[in-house]
Amino acid sequence: xxxxxxxxxxxxxxxxxxxxRVDALAAEAGVAIxxxxxxxxxxxxxxxxxxxxxxxxxxxxxxxVRDIERxxxxxxxxxxxxxxxxxNGLLAARLARLGRDEGWVAPFAREVYRAExxxxxxxxxxxxxxxxxxxxxLEPEVCFRAAENDAIRxxxxxxxxxxxxxxxxxxxxxxxxxxxxxxxxxxLEQALAHALTRCTPTSTT
Amino acid sequence: xxxxxxxxxxxxxxxxxxxxRVDALAAEAGVAIxxxxxxxxxxxxxxxxxxxxxxxxxxxxxxxVRDIERxxxxxxxxxxxxxxxxxNGLLAARLARLGRDEGWVAPFAREVYRAExxxxxxxxxxxxxxxxxxxxxLEPEVCFRAAENDAIRxxxxxxxxxxxxxxxxxxxxxxxxxxxxxxxxxxLEQALAHALTRCTPTSTT
Numbered sequence: 001x002x003x004x005x006x007x008x009x010x011x012x013x014x015x016x017x018x019x020x021r022v023d024a025l026a027a028e029a030g031v032a033i034x035x036x037x038x039x040x041x042x043x044x045x046x047x048x049x050x051x052x053x054x055x056x057x058x059x060x061x062x063x064x065v066r067d068i069e070r071x072x073x074x075x076x077x078x079x080x081x082x083x084x085x086x087x088n089g090l091l092a093a094r095l096a097r098l099g100r101d102e103g104w105v106a107p108f109a110r111e112v113y114r115a116e117x118x119x120x121x122x123x124x125x126x127x128x129x130x131x132x133x134x135x136x137x138l139e140p141e142v143c144f145r146a147a148e149n150d151a152i153r154x155x156x157x158x159x160x161x162x163x164x165x166x167x168x169x170x171x172x173x174x175x176x177x178x179x180x181x182x183x184x185x186x187x188l189e190q191a192l193a194h195a196l197t198r199c200t201p202t203s204t205t
Numbered sequence: 206x207x208x209x210x211x212x213x214x215x216x217x218x219x220x221x222x223x224x225x226r227v228d229a230l231a232a233e234a235g236v237a238i239x240x241x242x243x244x245x246x247x248x249x250x251x252x253x254x255x256x257x258x259x260x261x262x263x264x265x266x267x268x269x270v271r272d273i274e275r276x277x278x279x280x281x282x283x284x285x286x287x288x289x290x291x292x293n294g295l296l297a298a299r300l301a302r303l304g305r306d307e308g309w310v311a312p313f314a315r316e317v318y319r320a321e322x323x324x325x326x327x328x329x330x331x332x333x334x335x336x337x338x339x340x341x342x343l344e345p346e347v348c349f350r351a352a353e354n355d356a357i358r359x360x361x362x363x364x365x366x367x368x369x370x371x372x373x374x375x376x377x378x379x380x381x382x383x384x385x386x387x388x389x390x391x392x393l394e395q396a397l398a399h400a401l402t403r404c405t406p407t408s409t410t
Binding site: 047056062181182194 | 252261262264265267268271272275372373374375385386387388389391392395399
């Protein structure tokens with residue numbers, strides 16, 4: 001089965017859109033999705049951005065909210081911008097990284113996104129995260145301890161370095177086995193098509 | 206007939222993609238396109254960018270080239286990044302603004318984009334622009350004089366101020382009669398659909 005890496009950041013509104021549809025579209029296409037949590041903060045900081053570009057550039061931020069509202073409405077998804085925006089997704093990302101090792105990353109990530117962008121809840125709050133973990137039949141305190149140990153912290157740092165090396169500069173991003181990068185929820189269909197045809201690449205100029 | 210404003214900037218690669226397909230898609234949808242040349246330079250400068258974000262952020266710039274290559278190939282369009290990038294499109298924009306008054310803006314803009322991004326030619330060069338004007342049956346010297354007079358310069362400045370007031374921060378952008386803004390070639394279909402349904406807006410959260 002062909003594989004497609006789905007790189008997501010919990011603070012990212014467009015990652016929410018993809019998280020809620022990537023598994024269904026991939027199943028239809030016959031592509032296996034590798035859910036890859038990472039942190040955009042260090043990548044943004046390296047290019048001189050202390051926060052989200054949607055805060056740095058207000059016209060872009062206002063547009064993003066309207067763009068997401070329209071797309072969410074068309075897909076029957078709720079959308080509410082959490083306060084503060086962007087949320088601090090570090091602990092959620094560490095938990096997702098643990099969940100990747102343990103096989104529960106996708107349902108966990110979807111529930112985090114739902115809490116954050118459908119309900120406007122604070123995902124830096126351990127109570128929110130504990131509820132989500134419990135809902136998945138996991139032991140929150142055991143998960144928090146495992147997610148905050150040195151191994152997971154190092155793994156998440158290494159993944160973020162890998163994202164940088166792959167050329168990622170935003171989220172969501174999709175990377176095929178042959179290294180093609182696709183950025184944005186609006187490139188998901190194209191990324192899936194490329195994942196399937198990677199042995200007979202389309203010609204480009 | 207419903208109208209959709211197509212705001213384009215000559216330095217913009219994604220505007221090239223839209224310029225080459227907007228009239229065909231709009232005709233199919235039954236929407237009239239208002240071709241609106243404007244300058245992104247002053248808008249970028251106001252947010253602290255001295256040049257294209259694709260130059261300021263190299264990972265984004267490399268991605269843009271690959272993204273355009275893939276999309277152009279799929280649409281049977283040639284693509285070549287001109288040197289220097291971005292091109293200085295000021296004179297071309299003034300000519301396009303004149304062409305908007307005189308009814309030749311769309312074919313002129315398409316030919317400028319073709320020279321710039323299919324052939325990699327310099328669109329700040331008067332010879333390139335004169336050839337294009339001649340190809341449209343126009344008198345280059347008359348056009349240059351008219352495009353560089355105070356009225357057209359002021360009109361283009363006013364249009365760029367209008368773009369800012371409409372919330373534009375990039376190109377291409379599409380604005381419907383009821384003020385909905387859509388950014389990017391990948392939102393063209395959605396903008397056309399919205400232009401048609403603007404009397405019965407879709408509900409948003």
